[in-house]
Amino acid sequence: MTTKQTLDLLRAHESRNVLFLEPDGSWPIVWERARGVHVWDAEGRKYLDLTAAFGVAAAGHANPCVVRAGQRQMATLLHAMGDVHPHALKARLARELSRITFERWGRARAKGKRQTAKVAAATGKVIFCNSGFEAVEAALKTAVLATGRRGVIAFEGAYHGLGYGALNATHREHFRGPFRSQLGEFGHFVRFPGERSALKEVAQNITKLFRRHKTGAILVEPIQARGGCNILPTGFLPLLRKLCDRHGALLILDEIYTGFGRTGKWFACEHSGVVPDLICLGKALTGGFPLSACVGRADVMDAAWPPSSGEAIHTSTFLGHPVGCAMALAQMEEIKRLKLCARSARLGKVLLAKLRSIQNSKLKTQNSARALGLMAGLELRRADGSPASAETMHVIKAMLHRGFILLPEGAHGNVISFTPPLTITEAQLRATVKALAEVLATD
Ligand SMILES: Cc1ncc(COP(=O)(O)O)c(C=O)c1O
Incomplete structure (x- = not known):
């Protein structure tokens, strides 16, 4: 099924309020399969998943040992x-x-x-x-x-x-x-x-x-x-x-x-x-x-x-x-x-340092980062200190279209959260923050 066919069926038969559907089709994508730190959508596009699907896929999506045990x-x-x-x-x-x-x-x-x-x-x-x-x-x-x-x-x-x-x-x-x-x-x-x-x-x-x-x-x-x-x-x-x-x-x-x-x-x-x-x-x-x-x-x-x-x-x-x-x-x-606790501690420090290093005079929001292990948040505020909710969603959508899955969190949806599979590599985290810095400066 194409993305459109799936979303049309859900619009018709799933209760309202469960899924947020952007009228212009920019959100959501439809997940087809996932493996390790990657997700593929119904159109065959590949994404890096920075959410681990609500933190679930800590040892990677469809970890072979876990799948075998279940099967x-x-x-x-x-x-x-x-x-x-x-x-x-x-x-x-x-x-x-x-x-x-x-x-x-x-x-x-x-x-x-x-x-x-x-x-x-x-x-x-x-x-x-x-x-x-x-x-x-x-x-x-x-x-x-x-x-x-x-x-x-x-x-x-x-x-x-x-x-x-x-x-x-x-x-x-x-x-x-x-x-x-x-x-x-x-x-x-x-x-x-x-x-x-x-x-x-x-x-x-x-x-x-x-x-x-x-x-x-x-x-x-x-x-x-x-x-x-x-x-x-x-x-x-x-x-x-x-x-x-x-x-x-x-x-x-x-x-x-x-x-x-x-x-x-x-x-x-x-x-x-x-x-x-x-x-x-x-x-x-x-x-x-x-x-x-x-x-x-x-x-x-x-x-x-x-x-x-x-x-x-x-x-x-x-x-x-x-x-x-x-x-x-x-x-x-x-x-x-896989020693994922130690890996999470080490990579969490790298991620936090990279997030804190996003400094650019072109940034439209004031950003502050916090993290413990691979649970991190980047909070976006406007110059007057108010939560930059719409801007955060805009950034998350722009990241999605560049191939990075992220979620907004917080009561105002102005915190970009990072809870990737703990198997993610340092290079993948660096690539994420590089793309994010570009999006924050340009979009
Ligand atoms: C800290 C915490 N407690 C409880 C829950 C609820 O879990 P579930 O959605 O599986 O019912 C969540 C879900 O995000 C959570 O983050």
Whole structure:
């Protein structure tokens, strides 16, 4: 099918509002196939993908080992019975997720002798889900069961997904407004501290909220990805850990975007050494299958969830899908084998330096760059300081037509985000920034 035929069919038969279609045909392209860091469209044009398709293709699109694992599993057992008759891969993946999170963190901190016995000896327990938002909702359910307290403290600019549970903690009015009348409204928002100097005030506000609402959890992204690559200032996660401990609440980290090497470590919380009570994972977990997970410290999970009496109180038809589990195990092996965490850390520094070096008197916008590993953002503002939203979209479209796939992020869509496959090369990153600098100066 041609691009036009596909878009015409979608216009006719997919609900409005899902796809943004530019009347002049300049957006979107239709993806035909993808491999490694490249995508080909329906017209056979080749693109360099700087998004990893929302961060999913961390080990490259259609990584051969991941594809083989999925194909083998499809031919063996395509579907099992989530909470009734399980399959072995779900058990193996739960074990691996425990190892890569709480067990590894316990060992690392035991070396530093800075942790409680609980953390040092911890293992993890998992609830498998399908989409990222469901992992967040599983964590929110865990928090209310474990603490007996309603509510969650979240941050302005946060994005935790759009299901009716997660939406209570997703901040942007664009997503919440139309459904507000049907929301539980159990989220309390505090300002995202842009810099260290804001920490004191934010801590005071959180303390006030804990006193007023007896809230059971704090939910936070170590980097607000969809919020525009907003990086938590140093010291903030340790502060949240302290506040949760003081007020008997759980610390939930949403690492759905930042997990699996994206920021230069397996998980972004490792930059600060903070161990959460629960961590939400998705996206890059499988490299391309809708499987997500809420992983909690085993004692927290056991305090929350009673043994099953025959009917699980939280489950779903596709829970722990065998193909997703097979792919996730292969994806984690690939991230290790290809040393993608270290690669992400190294290339992230190169990317940030290159983005910061875009200086040209012809630039029409004032640009500022930030990054941690291969999660980077270039924010565009006009001379008067207002967000350069239209200009950002213009640049992204111009880049698309030069063969580079990028996305705008942030509440005003004025941050160009970079979350490429972690397999990208330095030369490809340099070529991207070179093209971007030209577009910023000329378009
Ligand atoms: C940090 C974070 N949490 C949750 C989600 C929701 O995941 P999903 O779209 O798979 O439901 C996203 C999606 O972008 C995300 O970035």
